[in-house]
Amino acid sequence: MKPYLLKTFRIGILFIVFSIGLVFHGEDTLHAAEGYEPPQTLRASDVLPKSFFESDLYTIDQQVQNDGLMNTYRVTSKHGNFEAVSTVALYKLIVEIEAIDAMIKVEESDTFSKSLKESGANTAEGIKNLFSNPEESIRGAGKGLTNLFSRAQESLFQSTPGETEDSRMQQFIGFSQSKREIAHKYHVDVYSTNKVLQEHLDTLAWADYAGGITISIATLPLGGPAKVVYSSSNVVRLLNDAIAMTPPSELKKQNRAKLIKMNIDENLSDLFINNPNLSPRQQTYIVAAMEAMKEAAHREVALMVALQVKDPDMAMAITTIVMMQAGYNNNVAKIKELVPVMRIMGGRDADGNQVLLVPVDHMTWNKRVAGALEQLSGESSTSKGQVWILGTVSEMAQAKLKEKGWQVRTKVANKIGINAMGLPKK
Secondary structure, eight states: OOHHHHHHHHHHHHSOOTTHHHHOTTSSOOOOOTTSOOOEEEEHHHHSOGGGGSOSSEEEOSEEEEOSSOEEEEEEETTEEEEEESHHHHHHHHHHHHHHHHHHHHHTSHHHHHHHHHTOHHHHHHHHHHHHSHHHHHHTTOGGGHHHHHHHHIIIIISOOOTTSOOHHHHHHTHHHHHHHHHHHTTOOTTOOOHHHHHHHHHHHHHHHHTSOOOOOOOOOSSSGGGGGGGSOHHHHHHHHHHHHSOHHHHHHHHHHHHHHTTOOHHHHHHHHTOTTSOHHHHHHHHHHHHHOTTOBOTHHHHHHHTTOOSHHHHHHHHHHHHHHHHHHHHTOOEEEEEEETTEEEEEETTSOEEEEEOOSEEOOOHHHHHHHHHHHHHSOSSOEEEEESSEEOHHHHHHHHHTTEEEEOSOHHHHTBOTTSOBOO
16 A cells, blocks of 8 residues: 555544544433533424425424434334434435335235236246256356356455345346346435335345336325435436446446546555445445546545445445535535545645535534544644534534634535435536
8 A cells, every 4th residue: 555545544543533423323422511512302393394294104203313413313104113313314214215105006006916926937936946056057047148257257256245235146147137227216225224125125126037027117206305316416317327227246346447547546445345334336426426526636535434434324424425525526616635534534625725524414512523623623724624514503513613713614515516315416
């Protein structure tokens, strides 16, 4: 690894964890202390748009727990009870609940049952045999596989599927392609960790793969919270189309090639690509965001930050951070350099501003934030810079930040050109 990378990485892992506040809301619960604001309970109807409360598919608990940075929402639906850590995660969850309901309607239809029955016992037996004796099934499949083998080889024998990927065999036989296309039609992430969503995606994908039914899915309604999915830019829509049509092994190859073109250290790239806690979709978003910041020096910092991902909440937070940085680059001022800040990253723009963009829901003045600022003050020059957040900040936190030389910009999604799910919309 290059000397700069080693030095920066060593510095990065010693920094106080500002990002832990973004994703580990349950750890080290902060108790009220003199000079600090205690954890708060917010009202959902005060912090969310009215459209969130107009559906008969789900109910959002009015009590929202805020840990000083992120909100935790509890959602009850007839298809299960869920928890979302962050407002960005809540938007994604609501889209998934709407998709689950639409999929169940397809599964319960007469057409679905009839088509499966008409697919015949031979297809079902063939699938069963493929999984009970895959080696014999593939050996007898004929020469047609030869043409596909070079593409399937990485999936079968080299890369280990990530936590949210289908098995190697499912990818190889084409089941995963059906699943990706169905997820794309429903505007949901095929790599989602939502187990209820995955069960219904599997049901429709097996039916589609068996040839008993051609899944024809109407677009979901454009109203309500799900509407944000449709407000993405053409670039994001094209990116999602590519993700839907491309096997994860191929996405990894493409992302590696793009990182090589950006002159990113090969060892660092491999660590990033092989992190099983980052889905292929998230990796693709991060690489695309890095590509967008063409003028930025040290783009490898984004990968260093991403190496820390250990769970879905952290993966979503860090992906959103990188997308926010790219949004700032595209809509406010060009990023000239990415720099490690604690265990996240900041940037220096063309105007000389130091900017820190984080997907905070509501920031209060607490021990975690105070510690982060103390570390930042030690690492920064007299001109501290700007903190850009998606949500809001308490009066006390704003005053303390200002006192230490930091300007706070709130509700910045529109300013940096991203939607409520952290994706570019311009």
